[in-house]
Amino acid sequence: MDFLALSQQRYTTKHYDGNRKISQEHIDMLLEILRLTPSAVNIQPWHFYVGSSDAAKNLIRPCVLDFNHARLDGCSHFIVLCAKTSVSDEEFSAITKKEDADGRYSKVEVKNSVDEHRRYFADMHVKMGDFNEWTAKQTYLAMAALLYGAASLGIDSTPIEGMDYEKCDEILKLKEKSLRSVGIVTLGYRAKDDSNAKRPKSRLDKESIISFLE
16 A cells, blocks of 8 residues: 555544454564664654553553543554663764664764764754754654555554653653653554544645645
8 A cells, every 4th residue: 555545544533342352463563663764963862662461551541541441441553752861972973873883984084074063054944943843853754654664564553742851751761861741642542432533534635734835
């Protein structure tokens, strides 16, 4: 299925079939999609927490607002998407080292230049006071990749912002890891009576949201 067809057919699932579970093969594919998500200067400022057991759901449930409990309770898996609140010198070095190991640099000078540029760009956002917003934006790219990656495998999904972020950060002890939660995505297979699946997709016309510059 091409990406346009995925965009036309994908929808936000409201009720899951709790008896259907996503295969490990497909979960591994989705995690690889997350890993491969693009980010500004390849900074990859994120961490993902994956859960599927009742214990994992119960752990995270207190930070999910009550109107979203059905999504968490019925899903096969969920992923908490977290963004970094700072990047250490060791983390910068690890990115550059991995890029070098993957064969991205033919010259040491190029490697050093890219590393310096990445640090400069991140520090620029620190000085501008929008570093957390910037890393959250990068993490939302990963969320979009996850939603459409799931759709490409016939897996339904729900992006959740109806949550208590401070509570989630507390439960997962994110502050001490220089992370903060930015959203949860539940994954699984729609219930037969999921009413949202029967509603036609509705978006504004192109003419009202797109302008061509001449």
